[in-house]
Structures are given as structure tokens and as C-alpha cells.
Amino acid sequence: MSTERNPMKDRVAIAGAASTGFQARNTGRSQASYVAQACKAVLDQCGLTPRDIDGLCGSLPAAPAVQSMLGIPEVTWFANPMIPFGNHLAAAASAVYSGLCEVVLAYHGAYRMAWNTGSALKDPFRRGVAFGHGGISPPESVAGSVGYAAWASRYIYEFDVPRKHLGYLAVNDRTNAMANPGAAMRDPLVMEDYLSARMIRSPLCLYDMDPAVDGADAFIITTAERAADLPMPPVLVNAVVLGMTDRNEEDQAPGLRHHGQHVTVEALKAKSDFWIDDIDVFLVYDGFSIIALNWLENVGYCGPGEAGSFIEDNWVANSGGTGRIMIKGRVPVNTHGGSLSEGGTQGSGHLREAVHQLQGLAGDRQVAGAERALVTIGGFFFNAEGITLRRG
């Protein structure tokens, strides 16, 4: 079903991205306050005011509440997509391209809630906030987070790989996060730490899972023409794909060789002007380490089960045991620290980092001259999303 059809190619731009930074604790602030902070920052960065916004896109708080909070006088389009954040970019870009609106403020509040950490419930004000898999789930279910531990068990079984192969991602992300002031986890992490960490859902341990965090990202998405008149270098959306298969329940997916990632990759390759040989930075979703290993394989760097070996072949070790992936000595992966170390942003952090890299705003972790990025967001089932971005 993959098609090259992509009339929106390079016609929509991300004009700016801003973040509050993230903390892995109940901070005593509301989700709305983080969203407001990130939205104000991106408006300021782009030289815009609430009056310039005519589209609004985010999950929580819902768009009407954010519109009221920020005093955005009128919008002609809004949406409240489900996570992860590729959904938001796809919706906003489509709305801009089709003319439903011209300037979208898209936001994501990554917030500690019952669905991502039981510790959120220590804050009484978080008890009433439901989201996603917030329902009652008995232990005998692999729905939600447990699903990735289950598929990790299958991955290890089918390909007979050591846990160390998953650990590389955790070490890579932590090494990169040490250069990201907004990351929640910045203490050095080495393979010995990974291998001795406490198990949470075997075969996955503490460092295979992203920490739930408080914080927010916000973006301005508009036409390529309008973005060219704004202060920051435009980042053009070359292609977006939200891939999915049937049988997408966590325990019914046919197997590691056919799930949403495969659909996304085939379609994104067909729609994009460039692929992995031409990118300067790869932002790969890693809410669970196993997801990132699958993405590395499925985008074409290596075959099924070979991600760990591929990383070993493309590893730059530092003294002290930290280290990072540099694909072919050139392309870093998750320069912001990924979800595993920046914090669980459901993909908004990966997209924000790609934008900053292509705008030259990535500070100490800037990839010199970065012009093209591949962003893969989400897991296997109902959330495997891909985005190609290029500097305008």
C-alpha cells in the first residue's frame, strides 16, 4: 500500500521548538503550567503573539483549555490527538497544508500520571488525571508497558542476543544526555550499571524504560513561506507516516518481522527525498530500549536481531566506560538523551531535538552542519511513526 504520493513535501515547516526541560519527580507544578511555559517560550522565539496563532494541537490539557489559558483570541482549527507526538505533527502539518489554519501552536505536556508511574499518585492533585492506559489492568495482561517487555523476551529468544545489546542504548542515551541541560537523567551510566540494575519486568530492567517526567515541549508549525519570514531557520517536513497494521494489540501482533514499524519505514522511504545514508542525525524512539533496537533494524541499518552487533560496530567508547553510537563515525543517535535519559516525552523530545539540530541550536551537542534528520517515534503496535526533516 506504500505510495510515493506526498504533495505536502517541504511545503510545511516547523518554525520553532522550545522546551521547559524535564524532571523525574512530582514537581508541585501542574501540567498546564509546563505547557504554558513551553508555549510562551516558542512564541517568543518565533517573534509571535497569541494573536498570530490560528491552530492549536495537543493532548493534555485539551486545546480549548490551552486556548483559554494562553488568551489565543481565535483559532480556525484544533485537535487533541492521542500520543505519541508524531500524531500531532501529522495533524498540524495536514491542517496547515490544507488551509484549515496557517500557524499552529503544537504542545506536549509530559507529565507524571497514573498511567506512567504509580508514584504520581503520591500527589493528590494528580489522582484525577487520566490518560491513555489509565484504566484498571490486572497483572495478567501484556497491554500497555508490559507489552514491550514481552516482545523483548521474544526478541531475545528468536535472535539469541545478550541483554547487553539492549544496554548499549541506555548507555548511549545517558552519555548524550550529559550534554543536555534539560535532561532528567545526567549522571554517567556504564554497561556494568545497566547489567546490575534491578529488574522491573524481566527481561527489562530499570534502564530499559523511560522515566516519567514533568515538563513540556512546544512547536510552531506553519507554511514554508511564512516560516521563511520568521526569525529561526525553517525546518521543512519532507514526509510523515503514521504506520499501523491490523492485529495491533500487544499480544496479537504477528511478529517481530511485521508490525507498525515496517509499514512506516516502507511508506516513509517512498515519500521522502532521502534516507539513512543521507541523514546527519537519527532520533529514534526509545520509550523502551527494545523499540529502538527494532527501529535500527527496520530502517535498514542491519538485519533483524543484529542491532546490538551493529551498535558494537559503530560505538565510540569514552574513558570511564561511557560511550555513544556514531553510525559510520558520523551520525549520532538520540543526541538529547532519548526518552531513556531526557525523560519520557512520548516523542516530542525527539522531534524537538531534531528541529534544534537542524536549526543549529543544539548547544554542546550540535552536529556540525546538520541538514537532514530522521525521526522515528513510537513503538510497534498502534504508534509507529516516522518523520523526515530537512533544513529549509
Add this chain to the structure above:
Amino acid sequence: MNKDLTGADVSDEELWSLFPGLVDRDSADHYGGRLRRQLLINRCAECGTWHAPPKPVCPSCLSEQVAGVPVSGAGTIFMAVFLYQGPAAEGVDYSTPYPVVTVELDEQPGLRYSGTVVGSPNEEIQIGRRVELDWTVRGNVPLPVFRLAGPTAGASAEDSA
């Protein structure tokens, strides 16, 4: 018609009170079956294809003639995790990691059901092992569980002693 197939005789209110937040209109057959210690999986009366979790139509032929039909519960472990923490539940002590497996049921390739495994140490609960269905009780409500069965690919039962 569904009522004849499942023999369900509890009210929607009772089902909801026994499976709060889990049961809905399309899974009522399945949960009703549990009360009678029957593992019901949806099957299409027209094309014979099984599917899970329960949907109001057959994903293979879009027939609405689907209903919960008992399966043997025999199958092969497809995935296996061990929870060191998790939701509070009667009889679940995470001090010993709690096994949760996805079992590929014998009735149809790719048809799977997830549950715990009882009666074996965790080291023996491995992908590829054969299992059979058994039942335990949680809060006076029957709970389907799996039990290792048959010959093993690796260690034998004697080895585990």
C-alpha cells in the same frame, strides 16, 4: 443467540461488579464464561476464524455472527515476562517475580491469550514450553491460568527437583 452459546446467566450489573473496568459489551461473553471456568474466545460462525480480543465483527470476513466459543487452552508459550512490580492483586506477591505469558493457542496460528503460569518455578517458564489451561480463584472469581504440560525441549521434570 449469544446467551445460548455461552450459557451466561449473570446480569450486566453483576458482570461489571465482578470485572470492573475490564468487561464491556463486546467482551461480556468472555467474562461470563470465566465465571463457569470456560475460556471463551470469539469465533466466526460463518468463516470459522477465531480472533482475540473480542470484537463485534469477524476481522477476517466482517460477519457479525461472532460469539465466544470454548477453547482447550492448550498451547505454546510465545512470550514470557516476570514482573518484579505491578498492580496490586490478591494472591500476587511480587517478592517472587510474577510470571505473565502470552500463549499461542492450538486452535489457530497467531491466536493468543495472556495469563500467568502456576505450579512451576520461574526458571522453567520459558518460551516454547507447552502449557495447558487451569483455573484458580481471585476474590471469589475464577481466573484462567496456565500450567506447564508435556515434554520439554530442554530440562526434564526430574532435572528441576
